[in-house]
Amino acid sequence: MRLPLNQRIAILLHEGISGTQGKTGLSLLRYSEAPIVALIDRESAGKSVPELTGIKRDVPIVASVAAALEYKPEVLVIGIAPKGGAVPDDYWLEIKNALAAGMSLVNGLHTPLANMPELNTLLKPGQLIWDVRKEPANLDVANGLARTLPCRRVLTVGTDMAIGKMSTSLELHWASRLRGWRSKFLATGQTGVMLEGDGVPLDAVRVDFAAGAVEQMVMRYGKNYDILHVEGQGSLLHPGSTATLPLIRGSQPTQLILVHRAGQMHVRNHPHVVIPPLPKVIRLYETVASAGGAFKGVPVVGIALNTAHLDEFAAQEAIAQTTAETGLTCTDPVRFGANVLLDAVMRN
Secondary structure (H helix, E strand, C coil): CCCCCCCCEEEECCCCCCCCCCHHHHHHHHHCCCCEEEEECCCCCCCCHHHHHCCCCCCCEECCHHHHHHHCCCEEEECCCCHHHCCCHHHHHHHHHHHHCCCEEEECCCCCCCCCHHHHCCCCCCCCEEECCCCCCCCCCCCCHHHHCCCEEEEEEECCCCCCHHHHHHHHHHHHHHCCCCEEEECCCHHHHHHHCCCCCHHHCCHHHHHHHHHHHHHHHCCCCCEEEECCCCCCCCCCCCCHHHHHHHHCCCEEEEEEECCCCECCCCCCCECCCHHHHHHHHHHHHCHHHCCCCCCEEEEEEECCCCCHHHHHHHHHHHHHHHCCEEECHHHHCCHHHHHHHHHC
8 A cells, every 4th residue: 555646634743843753754844745634733733834844835733623624635644653652541532533524544653443333433435544664574584685686775864763764765866767767765664655655564474584574575686687775774883773774684784874873873762772973873783784704795885864854054164074084975865965975875
């Protein structure tokens, strides 16, 4: 499944637009081709999306599902990604109101909703609940097969979670297609799966099969495309992350792009976990990706620098400093485009 391109979408984002948990909704707002007709965020109701987010998509922000009905939405998407992936207590009433009003529901949280009797009783013919985070069927352990593929496999890796790995992969994918290459974006998180219509919601997969799930996806597409852009997850530096290593093992990348938020000194919400200098982080990822010499070397070829919190002058200065520090191509692909990063991929 994917977000329906012929139905009107409302995104439930209470405390998400200006907070830290709205990654899913804001990414859909930036990248989805679906008609998004309302954002639901009581803290930001009445304000401007471009002014709050910098995203050039002027969608009304309303305080509740009831207020969103004015815009005739047909689908409600839960747009937050809270720690642990549970449904916040104050979201239940909004979800029930949306179903009662005839809307379908797209749920990217860990809590499955499709089989809940209290929600199913509200469904009418034509309505559905799509739980995105579901483990694929027929999984196996990984066998390192992806390294036999002829295509380039570009994996985004990061110094933290939620810093722009999906956005970087999407920008690289679109830049590849504009050059006429056969390119495929491989989604590994709930937002990417909603956008692409397929992929592996990696954090819903049992850890023993995580690398195998990635490998199956890569093998399914690798012979038919020139370049695969594999959406990164988590970080080797984050104490709560388990997703990065299966992505490396399963995709057997040919190049890595390191994603970092300009000026960030420690893992968010973990001030005791300091982010090392970027050259050290680069060496870490290259060593892990080559499994200490067992596999072919995998270079970090560029830095995608998240500068959303900086003005343009400061952003350009941060990019120049990072280039000098690492000796690698660096840009903010969301702000300035991904072409220079794609050039770096093709040089290696």
